[in-house]
Structures are given as C-alpha cells and as structure tokens.
Amino acid sequence: MRFSNFIAVASFSSIATAHTRIGKVWVNAIDQGDGAGVYIRQPPTNNPLLDVTSTDMICNVNNNPLSGYVNAKSGDTITLQWFKENMDPSDIVIDASHVGPVTVYMADMSLSATGQGAIWTKVYQDGQVGSSWALTRLREDPVHGKQVFTIPPKLKTGTYLVRAEIIALHEAYDVGKAQFYPSCSQFKITGPSDGVALPGGFNFAGGYSATDPSIHIDVYAGVTNYKVPGPAVWSNAAPVIPIGQSGGGTNPTTFRTSTTKSATTVAVPTTTGGGSGSGCVADQFAQCGGSGWTGCTKCPSGTTCQAQNQWYSQCLP
Numbered sequence: 001m002r003f004s005n006f007i008a009v010a011s012f013s014s015i016a017t018a019h020t021r022i023g024k025v026w027v028n029a030i031d032q033g034d035g036a037g038v039y040i041r042q043p044p045t046n047n048p049l050l051d052v053t054s055t056d057m058i059c060n061v062n063n064n065p066l067s068g069y070v071n072a073k074s075g076d077t078i079t080l081q082w083f084k085e086n087m088d089p090s091d092i093v094i095d096a097s098h099v100g101p102v103t104v105y106m107a108d109m110s111l112s113a114t115g116q117g118a119i120w121t122k123v124y125q126d127g128q129v130g131s132s133w134a135l136t137r138l139r140e141d142p143v144h145g146k147q148v149f150t151i152p153p154k155l156k157t158g159t160y161l162v163r164a165e166i167i168a169l170h171e172a173y174d175v176g177k178a179q180f181y182p183s184c185s186q187f188k189i190t191g192p193s194d195g196v197a198l199p200g201g202f203n204f205a206g207g208y209s210a211t212d213p214s215i216h217i218d219v220y221a222g223v224t225n226y227k228v229p230g231p232a233v234w235s236n237a238a239p240v241i242p243i244g245q246s247g248g249g250t251n252p253t254t255f256r257t258s259t260t261k262s263a264t265t266v267a268v269p270t271t272t273g274g275g276s277g278s279g280c281v282a283d284q285f286a287q288c289g290g291s292g293w294t295g296c297t298k299c300p301s302g303t304t305c306q307a308q309n310q311w312y313s314q315c316l317p
C-alpha cells in the first residue's frame, strides 16, 4: 500500500514549478498593492528551500531590505496572497500534491534588518484540523491562497518582518525533502502606548532540524493532529483561527484578486467580519453572494455582483 503511494508520488515529483510564493497583502481587507520588490522580499522563483541549515531559511533567497512598508496597527487583520504563477483567479496557488503546515513568525527589524539571530517569534500556526491539512485548506476555494492572521494586539510600535511559511511535506518521507516556502514582508506597526516587544528566541539559521519528526514524516501514513515544528505560538498572539474558518473579526471573503495593479481598488473594509454582512461592501473580486452566503452582498463602485454558479457570486468590473 505504502509502496504504491510512493510510486505515485515519485512520478509527480517531476512537476518542477508547481510551487508558490506571496505577492501582496491586505490590511483589514484593504489592498496594499503588489508587494514584490516594494514591501515583499519576494524570491525570483517560486522554488522551495530544502536545506534547513541554510541562512536562506530566514527570508528566502532574496533577503534584501526594501524601502517600502505595509502600515498597520497592532490587532489588525492581515491577509497574504500566495500564488503559483500569477495573482489571477485561475491560478492554482500550489500543486494539490503539496500538504503541510502554514505559519507566521515576526521579528523586530531594529534588532536585525535581515532577520539574523534568535529574534523570531511565532504568532500563528495551522497544521491540521483532524486530518485536514492547513495547506490544503489554504489552496482550495474559497480561501484560494489567502492566508489570514492577526497582528498581536499588544505588540509595540516598530518596524517588523512578517515571515509567513508553508512547509510542503509530500516528499518528506525522505530526509531533506520537506519543501520550505518562507516569505518576508516589511511592516511598520503602530501599537498601544503600553505595547510589548516580541520575545524572540527562534533562529531560522539552524532552528529547524531535517530529522525533526514533523519535518521528516511520511504523510501517506495517515497523519492526524500533526505537530507544527518550531516554537509555541506566543502567549500574546491573537487567538489562532484555522484556515478556512471564519470569525475573529477577519474578512476571509476577499479570496480573489486582480492581476492588475490598479491601486485605486480600495475596498470598503468590513470590520466586523462574516455572519451579519448583508449590508456591507465586499472587496473587488470577492464573493458577494451564492447559496448559503452570509457575508457582504454589496460591491464597490465600478463593479457588480455577478453569479458564477449557484454557490458563488463575485464582485466583477
């Protein structure tokens, strides 16, 4: 049984470019525009890292400080767009063979602008809910690559690196074959006057071990309640909401995005989240209706709510 799985997987491993990276950010559902080379230290390709001892693990292979920042406040809801080829609704985000955890770490840039040292704090993690992998839920509709987390509500004012990471475990039955997809974005965060610093403590240069049972793992053996590698989530982080579940003041309805920059696509944020959103305005390309839909049903000016099928209507120009 395991042997046949192994063959099937091995034959797919030649899909060389079915990988992923992050291209843009929303703050409280407001589009911050394309971030590559602006506020995201985006690697030149969507290829994974394999060597956990490499300093590239810190912020991937293009870890160079940028002049741009995402401006946000402590407690804001942040959405990160993962994509495979381009940020188009037809993009597959990542190949469906890829399963594993999804995390967010943060580091204070005043300690190291390139994230060197034991300065990283985990603020979000999602491994599995039962047997459902975080990465599968991130890839599938309606999430479609939009990773949501909350800036720790008590975090002090400062400049920060936000390091989101996917670990794809589909070939991790061999040591050294887990695929790491770290992505660093630069944030300027305004916090409360009594804000607290990140505790730090984790160093991505050598922090992971290739033989960690969460990194060297056979995911075809029926894994449930997977333990995400790395440190525990910070006690001052916002409560973790698993990918695909609503609540917590997030706006998970903005799962489609435009390929064009059109910086004027300023959405009206829905600050209270799903459930009572019939009067609110959805983001451009976001869901605005469909069978069972309880989120926002109005569309921003210049777009109309157009039914794509029984279950899904979308704000389209």
Ligand SMILES: [Cu+2]
Residues within 6 Å of the ligand: 017, 018, 019, 020, 048, 095, 098, 168, 179
């Ligand atoms: Cu891949």
